[in-house]
Amino acid sequence: MKAIVFREGSQWAVESVEKPVPGPGEALLRVIQTGVCGTDEHLLHGGFIAKFPLIPGHEMVGEVVELGPGEANAVVGDNVVVDNTVLCGKCHACREGNDLFCENFGSLGCNMPGGFAEYVVVDSSKVYPIGDLDPDVAVFAEPTACAVHGVDILNLTPASDVLIFGSGPTGLILSQLLKTAGAARVTVAAPTASKLEVATALGADHTVQVDRNNPEAASAALREIAPRGFDAVIEATGSTAVLELAVSHTRTGGTVLVYGLAGENDTAAIKPYEVFSRELTIKGSYAQVHCLGRALFALQTGRVRTEGLITSKLNLDTFDQALANLHDSEQIKTIVSSR
Ligand SMILES: [Zn+2]
Ligand SMILES: [Zn+2]
Numbered sequence: 001m002k003a004i005v006f007r008e009g010s011q012w013a014v015e016s017v018e019k020p021v022p023g024p025g026e027a028l029l030r031v032i033q034t035g036v037c038g039t040d041e042h043l044l045h046g047g048f049i050a051k052f053p054l055i056p057g058h059e060m061v062g063e064v065v066e067l068g069p070g071e072a073n074a075v076v077g078d079n080v081v082v083d084n085t086v087l088c089g090k091c092h093a094c095r096e097g098n099d100l101f102c103e104n105f106g107s108l109g110c111n112m113p114g115g116f117a118e119y120v121v122v123d124s125s126k127v128y129p130i131g132d133l134d135p136d137v138a139v140f141a142e143p144t145a146c147a148v149h150g151v152d153i154l155n156l157t158p159a160s161d162v163l164i165f166g167s168g169p170t171g172l173i174l175s176q177l178l179k180t181a182g183a184a185r186v187t188v189a190a191p192t193a194s195k196l197e198v199a200t201a202l203g204a205d206h207t208v209q210v211d212r213n214n215p216e217a218a219s220a221a222l223r224e225i226a227p228r229g230f231d232a233v234i235e236a237t238g239s240t241a242v243l244e245l246a247v248s249h250t251r252t253g254g255t256v257l258v259y260g261l262a263g264e265n266d267t268a269a270i271k272p273y274e275v276f277s278r279e280l281t282i283k284g285s286y287a288q289v290h291c292l293g294r295a296l297f298a299l300q301t302g303r304v305r306t307e308g309l310i311t312s313k314l315n316l317d318t319f320d321q322a323l324a325n326l327h328d329s330e331q332i333k334t335i336v337s338s339r
Contacts, residue, residue: 002338004319006054007086010045014316017055020066020113020121021168027124029062029080031338034115035139037236038168042261043110046321051111056085058108058143058335060115061135064127072124080127080329081141083292084108084113093196100149107287116316118338128296129189135300139335140173142305145172145293147304149288154232154257156182161226162185165210165211165246166236166260169309169333174234174259183232187225189218190237192329198308215245222249229254236260240268247280309333327329 006012022028024109036059044051061081062076074080086106088094091100108122130138145308147170156162162183164171167190172190175186187206188199196207206225209268210218222230229251235243238260246256249268262268298304312334325331 002316003055004057006045006052006332008055012319015317018120019118022066022121024068024070025124025231026068026121027064027074027127028066029060029082029120029122029127030065031060031062031115031117031120032079032135033061033139033263033335033337033339035169036326036334036336037060037144039110039261039321041326044140047264048261049105049111054111055113055117055120056109056118057115057175058110059139060084060109060120061130061138061141062115062120062133065119067124072123072126078127079127079135079138080129081292082122082136083126083128083145083290083294084110084114084142085126085287085288086112086123089097092300098106100287106265110332116319116336116337120198120315124218125141128292130296131300133296133300136310136335137306138296139263140169140299140304140309140333141292141296143168143169144173144177144298144304145175145288145291146285148291148294150174150234150257150259150285151177152291152299153180153283153285154158154181154234154255156232159184160231160233161185162232163222163226163230163246163249164234164236165189165242167199167233168236170259171234171333172199172202172309172332173175173304174236175199175200177298180298180303187222187230194330195332201308202305210292214243219245221250226251227298228252231255232257234259238262240266243268244270247274250280252278253280254274255283258282258284310335313337315339
């Protein structure tokens, strides 16, 4: 079968590889399409939990075409989305109920074969039938699951005033989920005007354009919206400069959520005295486990909408463009079809 393969040294190619065979309890999916994510590029360069050679792609929609021997929790013919996490259930973290931090954490598309291929094998207990949901909506199930986990971590107080830095797929999904989780007002701040228009169309109350060369102007606009700061501020860009800005726009007693993926060795300047004297809470949100079902429900019920999020549709042979799109600020989500 055809697959994208990442190799050591930031190398990748479209390759012909063996079609996988489902083992006991597993399902073979014919991949319909898979979303491209900034994490894919981190993985290409050996970041996050990359293990080479790697078939990337962790945001997949597929059709169940074959089941392995024995019992299975999937039905041949169903279109499904996949919880791409593989948890050992045996390590200390798993036994303590902290399986997000499984010491043997597996993740399809990160350190195990993923969806940028014609077929993928998955644990049949990790598939979620999507019924007649459009695959162009269902393909957002995994990023929405990560956002659901972020909202769980944030644990908002009802009628909160929330600011999100970042208008990538995550920021645009979070801005909607937060409304179902207690935010009375959501403000999105980001550099690209076209993405802020999408944020507004999807229900953001305010948007503020951030000029990277003149962040003071954005700060002034944010202070006009929330003079004493926001109850919660989410950093969804991975930029340490933005994290520093996020702290300054958090109200006294408020919470900062670090959601964006920064470089492993990046550091940000945060004043301990400010955290102390203003009793700030700084939280982190890392990946997800067990959130796929709620994510799919939010997409099915329309509480999370995806109009305007897909800005490019490619296939395995044009994957180079998918990587290039990650550096095009006008692009929001690229989808790669495996058909
Ligand atoms: Zn992702
Ligand atoms: Zn474990």
